[in-house]
Amino acid sequence: MSLPQPPEPIAGARLLFSLDPAVSHLNHGSFGAVPVGVQRTQQRLRDEVEANPLRFFTRGLVDRITHTRRHLAGFLGADPDGTALTTNATTGVAVVLRSLGLGPDDEVLTTDHGYGAVDLSVRRECRRSGATHRVLRVPLTATDEEITQIVRVGLRPGRTRLLVVDQLTSPTARLFPVAAIVAVAREHGVAVLVDAAHAPGMLPAPVTDTGADFWVGNLHKWGYAPRGTAVLVVAPAWRDRIEPLVVSWEQDAGFPGNVEWQATMDYTAWLSAPAGLYTLRSLGVDRVRSHNAALAAYGQGVVGDSLGVAPADLPDPGGRAVAMRIVPLPAGLATTLDGAVALRTRIAERLATEVAVNAWSGRGWLRLCGQVYNTADEYERLAARLPALLSQR
Known part of the structure; x- marks a missing residue:
């Protein structure tokens, strides 16, 4: 099964936000991001x-x-x-x-x-x-x-x-x-x-x-x-x-x-x-929704692949309309609330990437979001560097 393809970026959307460009903000679902206007x-x-x-x-x-x-x-x-x-x-x-x-x-x-x-x-x-x-x-x-x-x-x-x-x-x-x-x-x-x-x-x-x-x-x-x-x-x-x-x-x-x-x-x-x-209507409500959902699916695919998770084993409980996706972490990682918070902090500090990490049903899960200010290469960089960080237990 092939990985999903990223959507076409929405031109100029990143400039609508005042987010730190040195950080990949892949967790819009927690606190959002307020447009400059x-x-x-x-x-x-x-x-x-x-x-x-x-x-x-x-x-x-x-x-x-x-x-x-x-x-x-x-x-x-x-x-x-x-x-x-x-x-x-x-x-x-x-x-x-x-x-x-x-x-x-x-x-x-x-x-x-x-x-x-x-x-x-x-x-x-x-x-x-x-x-x-x-x-x-x-x-x-x-x-x-x-x-x-x-x-x-x-x-x-x-x-x-x-x-x-x-x-x-x-x-x-x-x-x-x-x-x-x-x-x-x-x-x-x-x-x-x-x-x-x-x-x-x-x-x-x-x-x-x-x-x-x-x-x-x-x-x-x-x-x-x-x-x-x-x-x-x-x-x-x-x-x-x-x-x-x-x-x-x-x-x-x-x-x-x-x-x-x-x-x-x-x-x-x-x-x-x-x-x-x-702002949402100016960008096009349906356009934003489809872009964000497709980007989250792409991010899940590339990060899951880097962790050795087969595409068929990546959860898709939300369907195509949802701009959040989860990736199962290796067994034994982030299985408690404290462990999830600690791992989220490590990823933020060492990889300059903001994600959500949750402990659910005895396992750790990485949650990725897609938003108009995100680009495919942000997920690719996380995928390239995350396995090494997780191996440093």
């Missing part, structure tokens, strides 16, 4: 704040936030009246967990593909409320039908209050069949929270037709927004039950205003987010 938009807004803070916060800010929310919700295929801006996906998860009113007879169900900070949030809320946290094991090679069946069997009607499932998983780059999972959960009367941290900007209209009770997604990754920009989407039946983590002056306005208004926080990231979508 979006940085400047946010700085102009910060200048506006400091020119007259009282005017900025007290004359029309709620309306500006509402306008921004409607713009972002339209891009995502979400109902603007059921969408709240928030600082990140894990904050949205915490809002949902706190609003459910869990008790000792309840359980929250997650999968072993979930994001670590979300699991920590679930555990904390379960400790506080006396509820139970249970984890479903989902094989990396499971088909969509098999995943749906695992969820079906794992639900406990009358006890499972919430199912948390990823739309696109962080450690394994797996695209989950969320619409089918939500349909199964609804048959059993179980609410579903979709963690879609990586979906905005990467997947087209990711909220549309999922049917989830709750959906959270970050705009700062694949939507080119400043960090601290995310959305929480809530189905109509739940909106009057949502409580913010901090009460402020818009509390009586109800959702989404009570979640969005957090006193004197920095709102400039949110107000700059439409500039990120403008």
